[in-house]
Amino acid sequence: MFIDSHLGRRSLLPLAAALAAGPHAAAAQETAEEKPRLWDSEAELGISTASGNSESTTYRGAVSGERDEGRTHLLLQTSGRYSEEEGESTTQRLQGDAQLDYDLNRSVYAFAALSALNDRFAGYELQLVETLGLGRHFFQDHETLEWRLDAGPALRQDWLVDDTYEDSVNARVRTKFAWSFAESSTFREQITWTQSVEDAEEYLLSSETSLSLRVNESLAFKTSVAVEHDSQPPEGAERTDVFTSTSLLYQF
Template identity: 30%
Template sequence: MACLALIFPLAAQAQDSDSRNWEGEAELGVLASTGNTEETNINGRVGLKHEVARWRNTGEFRSAFSETEDVTTTEKYRLELESDYKFDEQQYWFVRLFHEEDRFSGYDFQSSLTTGYGNRVWQVGERSFLDLSAGAGYRFNKLEEPNADGTRDDDEAIGRIAGRYDQALSENALFRQTLSVEMGLDDNETTTESETSIQANIVGGISMKAAYRVQHLSDPPVGSEDTDTELSVSLLYGF
């Protein structure tokens, strides 16, 4: 609960009159993965955003699951929370919490807490922009199997750089590219993640979305692949 309080300082504390500026989206579709899991499964996602004059708070929860002959072949849960304090229209300070549990990744869980500076370096209208950010924090992962020293802990200070590019293709279509790199400051263990997506409105708040995601670990757990890919097609409902 302390982490949640840190990540999401309520906009009410800022006493902003626009405290009802909430947006959300729910997504459900089919996902084909390669790497540590090679399956076609059902994926779901829920995202929330709250933005006022000085604060922008976002949260996202994802899950993927599949079962073959009563045997679980995919089981993944992912949570991301971020709170940005905006100095002006472009510059902001962020605090980000990440937690993932992937049954077939070689980890019991992976988590990190980072903070740093971000800048919206380019923007046209409300739907086309480029955000770049850099910061530092701490990563704490728990391995399924012990390290050479007999421990299952994989934790260290990290540096993080990230970018997000949104481009409105039309009134009803949007292209999005995200890229992030987290590097350990002790052993240079690096996690790189990229997601490319395009979505188009069908009717009302319902859209069709296609996405391709790649995650690469420079030093994966023993017996695990270093690269996972996911290709998904889903329906998205905005509210």
């Protein structure tokens, strides 16, 4: 039987091209699938109500995002809380934080941080705190423990609800601890202390203690206690606020 050689070559060319392109196409697809996400983000929403002798409702929301690129690490987060009792507002708090870290070596990093707060019930129309400093990571070789400590000089500006303005030089210390004591459970503690260098009795202290239980890869339940203490609050404001909440976390 006679077969045209030109026809045979023409029929083999597409097959050869497909075989040659196959490994490259598979490699390209695998690379696209393994490409890391630019941001690790999390959203939180909590609602609590009370009825009976008093009617009250509290809403809490937060969004955060982290991005790692080489030696640089960026954290952005914002949170808000609104409460009303018997139809009247009792809490209106909005806070935003940003921190940029640069690794000097495996354990030590330099950072720049900015914190902004609006809390009219605490007497602040706006409060800004800017910090530069150094930090250190601990337990880097431990799979279930994470601890970091950073500190540095800070500038603080307060715009008060009575239309007055104050500023001061401070020292800021922050510690963050996380313990994944079970496959789906994590305990976290964060404490931030901002101390005036001009007045030893003037400082801000905030802490949040939380426990989260993961339901699946994206969802988790979280219960937390947050304490905000101002040693010299504006006139008419309480020194200490304590907030408890249970909320739903969604990672994306």
